[in-house]
Amino acid sequence: MMFLFRRLFCAILILSLSGCGWKVTPPPGFDNNKRENKIADQVFLKVNDSGVFWGGGKLGEIVRDTLVENGAFKEVYYPVEPRNPPPLRLTIDAKGAVDEEIGLGTVKSIIIGALFFIPVGIIRFNKDFTLEADVSLFKQNKEMRTFKIKSSTEISHTMFSHANEYEPEARRIAFKDLGNKIVAELGKAPQGGE
Numbered sequence: 722m723m724f725l726f727r728r729l730f731c732a733i734l735i736l737s738l739s740g741c742g743w744k745v746t747p748p749p750g751f752d753n754n755k756r757e758n759k760i761a762d763q764v765f766l767k768v769n770d771s772g773v774f775w776g777g778g779k780l781g782e783i784v785r786d787t788l789v790e791n792g793a794f795k796e797v798y799y800p801v802e803p804r805n806p807p808p809l810r811l812t813i814d815a816k817g818a819v820d821e822e823i824g825l826g827t828v829k830s831i832i833i834g835a836l837f838f839i840p841v842g843i844i845r846f847n848k849d850f851t852l853e854a855d856v857s858l859f860k861q862n863k864e865m866r867t868f869k870i871k872s873s874t875e876i877s878h879t880m881f882s883h884a885n886e887y888e889p890e891a892r893r894i895a896f897k898d899l900g901n902k903i904v905a906e907l908g909k910a911p912q913g914g915e
Contacts, residue, residue, distance in 0.1 A: 766781060815852060
């Protein structure tokens with residue numbers, strides 16, 4: 722009987738550890754937000770991401786790459802404005818937060834501890850990385866469009882997953898979604914070209 726119990730206990734431990742890790746769930750419609758709308762040849766991108774403490778300063782880079790990848794602009798100048806700036810200027814003022822399940826997370830941690838860490842790879846914790854941005858498009862210092870974009874990325878992780886593993890992926894997906902939504906919004910109305 723003790724032999725069977727040890728084998729069962731080992732099997733439970735192996736299964737629980739195989740469930741360790743994390744999963745990033747993109748925002749709804751993430752794949753549907755990709756557009757190929759040419760807006761203009763060039764634009765200068767100005768980003769204020771100081772309100773996104775989890776952003777790691779990558780918002781401007783990822784949005785720049787997304788705007789070019791989607792074909793919205795041939796060239797996006799960021800972070801340095803060129804000597805002869807293009808007539809279009811796109812500004813992004815972003816704020817972001819991380820919403821964690823505090824009460825339920827504490828209960829899950831107590832359960833894991835009470836069961837001697839057996840369910841450590843099965844019980845998952847959730848975080849939502851939210852992003853809200855005010856976006857404005859200027860043509861030669863005249864405001865042409867202003868709009869607000871919201872996005873959020875959900876992360877499901879186990880107790881011993883490291884934030885430095887899943888945060889970069891959550892950041893990349895949220896910022897890419899923001900770029901895709903900017904292209905979709907700008908593509909709704911003609912901008913007057915360059």
